[in-house]
Each structure stands twice: as C-alpha cells, then as structure tokens.
Amino acid sequence: MTAYADMTAEQRAAELAALRKDYAAFQAKGLSLNMARGKPAAAQLDLSMPMLGLIAQTSDCFSEDGTDCRNYGVLDGIPEAKRLMAAMLDDAPENVIVFGNSSLTVMYDTLARCLDFGCLGSAPWCTLDAVKWLCPAPGYDRHFAITQAFGIEMIPVAMTEDGPDMDEVERLVRDDAQVKGIWCVPKYSNPGGITYSDEVVRRLASMECAAEDFRIFWDNAYAVHHLSDDASEQDQLLDIAAACAEAGNPHRYFKFASTSKVTLPGAGVAAMAASPENIADAKAHLTVQMIGHDKLNQLRHARFLRDAEGIAAHMRKHAAILRPKFALVEEKLSAGLGEVGVARWTHPRGGYFVSFDGPAGTAKRTVELAREAGVVMTGAGATWPYGRDPHDSNIRIAPTLPPLEELDEALDVFVCCAKIAALEVMG
Amino acid sequence: MTAYADMTAEQRAAELAALRKDYAAFQAKGLSLNMARGKPAAAQLDLSMPMLGLIAQTSDCFSEDGTDCRNYGVLDGIPEAKRLMAAMLDDAPENVIVFGNSSLTVMYDTLARCLDFGCLGSAPWCTLDAVKWLCPAPGYDRHFAITQAFGIEMIPVAMTEDGPDMDEVERLVRDDAQVKGIWCVPKYSNPGGITYSDEVVRRLASMECAAEDFRIFWDNAYAVHHLSDDASEQDQLLDIAAACAEAGNPHRYFKFASTSKVTLPGAGVAAMAASPENIADAKAHLTVQMIGHDKLNQLRHARFLRDAEGIAAHMRKHAAILRPKFALVEEKLSAGLGEVGVARWTHPRGGYFVSFDGPAGTAKRTVELAREAGVVMTGAGATWPYGRDPHDSNIRIAPTLPPLEELDEALDVFVCCAKIAALEVMG
Numbered sequence: 001m002t003a004y005a006d007m008t009a010e011q012r013a014a015e016l017a018a019l020r021k022d023y024a025a026f027q028a029k030g031l032s033l034n035m036a037r038g039k040p041a042a043a044q045l046d047l048s049m050p051m052l053g054l055i056a057q058t059s060d061c062f063s064e065d066g067t068d069c070r071n072y073g074v075l076d077g078i079p080e081a082k083r084l085m086a087a088m089l090d091d092a093p094e095n096v097i098v099f100g101n102s103s104l105t106v107m108y109d110t111l112a113r114c115l116d117f118g119c120l121g122s123a124p125w126c127t128l129d130a131v132k133w134l135c136p137a138p139g140y141d142r143h144f145a146i147t148q149a150f151g152i153e154m155i156p157v158a159m160t161e162d163g164p165d166m167d168e169v170e171r172l173v174r175d176d177a178q179v180k181g182i183w184c185v186p187k188y189s190n191p192g193g194i195t196y197s198d199e200v201v202r203r204l205a206s207m208e209c210a211a212e213d214f215r216i217f218w219d220n221a222y223a224v225h226h227l228s229d230d231a232s233e234q235d236q237l238l239d240i241a242a243a244c245a246e247a248g249n250p251h252r253y254f255k256f257a258s259t260s261k262v263t264l265p266g267a268g269v270a271a272m273a274a275s276p277e278n279i280a281d282a283k284a285h286l287t288v289q290m291i292g293h294d295k296l297n298q299l300r301h302a303r304f305l306r307d308a309e310g311i312a313a314h315m316r317k318h319a320a321i322l323r324p325k326f327a328l329v330e331e332k333l334s335a336g337l338g339e340v341g342v343a344r345w346t347h348p349r350g351g352y353f354v355s356f357d358g359p360a361g362t363a364k365r366t367v368e369l370a371r372e373a374g375v376v377m378t379g380a381g382a383t384w385p386y387g388r389d390p391h392d393s394n395i396r397i398a399p400t401l402p403p404l405e406e407l408d409e410a411l412d413v414f415v416c417c418a419k420i421a422a423l424e425v426m427g
Numbered sequence: 428m429t430a431y432a433d434m435t436a437e438q439r440a441a442e443l444a445a446l447r448k449d450y451a452a453f454q455a456k457g458l459s460l461n462m463a464r465g466k467p468a469a470a471q472l473d474l475s476m477p478m479l480g481l482i483a484q485t486s487d488c489f490s491e492d493g494t495d496c497r498n499y500g501v502l503d504g505i506p507e508a509k510r511l512m513a514a515m516l517d518d519a520p521e522n523v524i525v526f527g528n529s530s531l532t533v534m535y536d537t538l539a540r541c542l543d544f545g546c547l548g549s550a551p552w553c554t555l556d557a558v559k560w561l562c563p564a565p566g567y568d569r570h571f572a573i574t575q576a577f578g579i580e581m582i583p584v585a586m587t588e589d590g591p592d593m594d595e596v597e598r599l600v601r602d603d604a605q606v607k608g609i610w611c612v613p614k615y616s617n618p619g620g621i622t623y624s625d626e627v628v629r630r631l632a633s634m635e636c637a638a639e640d641f642r643i644f645w646d647n648a649y650a651v652h653h654l655s656d657d658a659s660e661q662d663q664l665l666d667i668a669a670a671c672a673e674a675g676n677p678h679r680y681f682k683f684a685s686t687s688k689v690t691l692p693g694a695g696v697a698a699m700a701a702s703p704e705n706i707a708d709a710k711a712h713l714t715v716q717m718i719g720h721d722k723l724n725q726l727r728h729a730r731f732l733r734d735a736e737g738i739a740a741h742m743r744k745h746a747a748i749l750r751p752k753f754a755l756v757e758e759k760l761s762a763g764l765g766e767v768g769v770a771r772w773t774h775p776r777g778g779y780f781v782s783f784d785g786p787a788g789t790a791k792r793t794v795e796l797a798r799e800a801g802v803v804m805t806g807a808g809a810t811w812p813y814g815r816d817p818h819d820s821n822i823r824i825a826p827t828l829p830p831l832e833e834l835d836e837a838l839d840v841f842v843c844c845a846k847i848a849a850l851e852v853m854g
Contacts, residue, residue, distance in 0.1 A: 072692040108716040149715040265499040267723040289535040296694040
C-alpha cells in the first residue's frame, strides 16, 4: 500500500470511505474488549497459586529468625522477605523496607514524608513557596496523579531512546532549587519500554542540583519483567544506588519495586531501598504510621520465590504467556500501519506496554473511535502530566490482559481507528 | 495487713526491708517476662488458622460479585468484606472502606489527609497557624504519637468512669477553633477499659465546636472484645454515627476498627466508616495513593468470620482464653495491694488492658524496678500525651500475651515493685 502522504486527496478519500465501512462492521459486532491497563492475564495469576497454600498450619507461620508472623511487630520486614526484595531491587537487605501490597502507596507515602517532614533534616517541602517535579513524558499516569494531588508543579521532559533528555534535566535541576525530584521508570519504562542507558543513570546520579535534597523516585516496576529468556535480549540497568554513591550523592534516590506483576497484583508485597540514612529516616516516621505490614504474605512470597534465580525462573513462565501477545501487537501494527506511514510505536524487550504515536492531533480521536467500537484504551493524554499531551499523538497500548483471540480483534479495531483518525487530520 | 498510711514509720521500714528481700529473690531468678503490649497469645492466634487454608485454588479467588481478587482493583473493598466490617463498625456497608492490615495506618492517613487537603472543602489543616487535639488520658500511646509526629498540640482531658470529662471537652471545643479533633477509644478503652456512656456519646455528637471541621477519631478497637459470654456483663456503646446524624453534625466522626485482635494482628484487615460525604472525599484521595488493598485477605476474612454472629462466636473463643488472665490480675492485685491501700486499678469487662494507679510519683520507679527484675511493662507515662503523666502514677498492665504461669509470676513481681515504690515515696 502507498503511504498516505503520497496519495492524492481522492485516493485518501476512497481509503477513508473503505475504512469507515470496516469500522461500521466492527461496531456491528458489539465488542467489549480492553487494552487499557497493565493488568496480568488470568493465566499469569494461575502461576502463583501454589504460593497461597504455603502457609496453612501454625508451624508454617514462623520466619527464619523465629518471629511468629501472625502477631504484631517487625516494622521493616522479616529477614527472608528483605533478602528477596533486595534481590529484586539490586541492593542489600539492610537497605530495604518491605511494605504491603502496593508500591504506589509506598511512593505516595514517601513523597508525603518529604512534604511533611523534609529529607534528612531539610525543611519540610510543604513549607516552601513551591515544589516542582520533572516528569519524563510519555510516562506513568499514576505517578503524575500523585505529584498533582500534592499541588506539585510538573515539568514534562522529553524521553529519548536512552531515557529522559538529560541536557534538559541537568539544566532544570541546576538552575531551580524548587525542582525537588523526578519520576523515573528506568527499565522497560511505562509506556515506552525504554531502559535508561548507563550514561543517563550516571548523569542523573552526578548532576549538579540546586536543591540539596533533590530525590530521584526510581520506580523499578519492571526490573525482572523480560520478554525473552535469552540474556542477550534482556535489557540491563545500571544500579542507581552505586552510581549515586560513586558520584558523592548517596542519598539522592529512593528505589521502589513490588511483586504485583510477579505474583499477584492484589496480594503482593512492595519494597523500597535507599541509603542507610534515608532508610533510618523513613523508619523513624513509619513507626508512627504502623506496627508492621502483613508478615504472613511476606513469608509466602519468600518461600515461593526464594531468591533471584527463583524470581527469574518464575518470570520465564510469565514471559511465555506475554511473548505471543507482544508479537501480535508488533505484527498487527506492522501489517496495518507499516506502509501507510502515519504511526510509529515501540518494540519493547520487557515490561507491560507498547507506546504508540500517531500524527499530531489524532490520539484523542483514535481512542474515542476505539471506545465507540467497544475497545477500551488508556485515555489519550494520560501518559502526560495533567493529562495534557501537547501533540495529542501518544497512546499507551496494554496488551497483557486480554486472551490472544480478543487481543487480535482489539488490535484490528485499533489499527482501523488509527488510520481513520490519521486520514481525518490529513483532510 | 494494715494500710501503709496507718503504719508507723518503723513498721513501714520493716515492711520495705521485707519487700526488698522478696525483690532480691525475684531478681535472682533471672526472669524474662513481658506485660508491655496488647498482643494476643499464641493460643489466640491458633484460633484463626483455619482461615489461612480457605483460599488455595483459583476457584476460591473470586468475590461474590465475580471480581478476581488476585488482580488489581476495587479501591474500597470487596462487597462481603465491606459487609463484614460494617457489622463490626455498627454501620452500613456503603459507608465503609476496607483497608490493609493496620487501623493505625488508616488513622494516620486519615489525619494526614485532613492536614494536606482539609475536610469536605475546609482549609488544609497544615496551612493553619496551629492545630490542637484533645487527648483523653490515660489513653493509647500510639494515638498520641501520631498527633505528636504532625506537630499537633495535644491537650490532655481527664477520663471519668463514663468517658472523657465532657464539661472540659465542651469548654475546649467551644472556645478554640484550633481544636480540630479528639482521640477516642470508646469501648473497653485503652488502658482504662471504660465504655463511654450514652450521655457522653450524645454530648460528643452534639457539642458546639468552634471548628466547623472538628473530627472525632473513634477508634473502636475493642468493639467485639468482651470478656464475658453473658450479654448482661458486656458493655454496650451508643453508635456515634447515629448520634452525630441526630444532632445535625453528620460529618463529625471517623470510625475505625480492625480484625487485628479478632483474627491475626500481623495479617488482618482494617476498616473505616464515615458519612457518605466523608467516604467520597477519602476515596477521591485514596485513589491516588493506591489501586486496591489485599482482596484475597479480605476474602479470607469474610469467609472465615461471615457476619456479626460469626464474629461473636469467634470472640467467645478468645474470651475463654483471656478470662483467666484478667481474673488472675484482679486476684493478684487484690491479694497483694487490696489492704495496704496504695493503689487502685480498673476491672474491665473487655478489651486488652488493666489501668493501674499507684501513689503520685511511683509509676516510673515501679516500672524501673520491674524491668530490673526481668518484667517488662509499658513505659510509665506512655498513657499520656508526650509521655508525660503529670502525677507519675499510671501504669498500663497488658496481661494477654504471657501464658498463665508466666503472668502469675510477673504479677507477683509487679505487686512487690508497686509496694516498694509506694513505701519509698511515703518515706
């Protein structure tokens, strides 16, 4: 097929008419399909069912140090859970706090602590005239919702193939002490599937910040979420902790991770790693907020996943379910949109998303068309701070939840809608 | 035995010398006993073991409305868990949010929301010059730690047999708009075991408050924690929600409860009930902080406890374990301290504590003596805001954790220490 740009107006009109016919046919089917959220499929959840039976009788309830995990206590997590989450966070167990089932909550609460109490003795951020935050975009909508909720001014920063545009980041943090932090999904990013290059990690760790208490919120949500079993096709991420220590900024980062997309999103465990000083500071506040998180669930996880190799083995089972879905996305987008030349999309080697860009001014329309044909996508704009995509071009595709056959049909609808929207703006 | 006050100085000296001999004998035993925290005993935890096996295979994981509880979602709790916790909170399921394993966290976060965002449109409390809080004392140290952490000025209010001194409370809230709330453990209070009278509840609900957004933090931690199976020996508490609605102050309260001392402290579920407007407000903020709490654990609890009658039946099993312990406290204190006339203590019909008062200036010394003889008590002063007991007289006795034979010995030590401390101040 000819690229739309090379077609005559008449050819484009004919193409649009044909697509509208296809679209009407999709609508007539009364579909109800969903590519909106990064949720694991039921088959992936089944992989962790053996975990739920691991604690059944009293003798199962004791951690390796003898703690009765049924009772109160243990603020920062039982030893085997700290070790497990340290493996996922690429850090030492003593630098880890294990939490409840949501790393989003850990990030929200960590930011709330900065606002209410400051960082390692700095002024509470809520007492400042303004707080600003760097938001690599496209990015994760729930991150942006947190900073927005606290009235923090969000500054979008462009994403490149290697991570955030570091020239821009360095300029912004050097000149403005109100810029207190940055959201990062450094590996298989949401939604672009990008893994930060070593150079980007080093520049983040070493850049000169006007704010002494600048903090990198390092949401390593997809640390172990490769699509390939072949190590040469898996992304590697430089450890931000080591990079920050080397650069003489040892307290600059908070690392976050969870087992939400390893075991069960509704009943996993989350964790944070940070410098010993940051961890001590967090614990001093945490002890007021809670006595201890669910230690039985920590124990289930530690016994089920065991260690880094146990995690990797389990993730290979996920990958086997996810690979065909990502392959289908690539195949359908290439077949439907490759030649007409009106879109580009990412080819991630891990994570949960494909980031799609149509022509400027088409994202909202594409999502609207899809919805009216029974296919729910993440809202257009969601990948940008304040939900404002300046180009109205980016759409996040989340292919994990639907079974393959449903995904197949949903992608046909999506491709049709993207083409219609593109032709409509081309006029 | 003669009351100490009626003894001659010589008789008291002889008694003190004899007690010091007893004390030395206790010390020689190298004891390691603990009456410090309100933790259930191992035998109580065993009561809930069948719960852990209730979710073992995929077909067990669906809530009654078909939700796969393993996956993301459901911010406010699955329907059967909302119904269960509504039974405990004496409220309607639609007014309930079910959380994770800690009601302390729910209280901390609820207060943090008031500070960061205000209440139903009022100014965020963190923007005010000062916030003050009423703290009926003796009270719960972890409550006081929360208000202290947020820099809220705590005002102690005396506890009477019927609840807080309402003349004092009414005066304080009427005259000072900076007084924004009050901590209440309204049933089998920590540590006094007092249940608020209907009149106290009605006065709290109807009192005139200078602060329009005054909030009662109603921590009904011991709502179902009776010591007797006989209804006539169980305390009844008037519902604060109904009382507030009747008085035309429907948004004045937040109710909190958990299953920490019903099932498992380390792996229970917590909940809050409030007016529909307060619940909507909380959910609008909560949705930024988290996607959903552990729904599998909610499901375990709903299936295990079922309903109000299921809870009551389960609590009778706890009571059977706890009754002999509370009886032993009463027996030992009466036998050891009844006639010498230097102490009074509470006789609770439920809850987890006995509140003990020695002569002014003896609590710290008593706790210190006990510790040096190997018996750990809650720190003296802990039951007062800022840890400052103005009389240095109150000690919280937590008899639930130790097995009966250990409790027996710990109480012997405690009685000896209390007598020594009393004689020391009498000179």
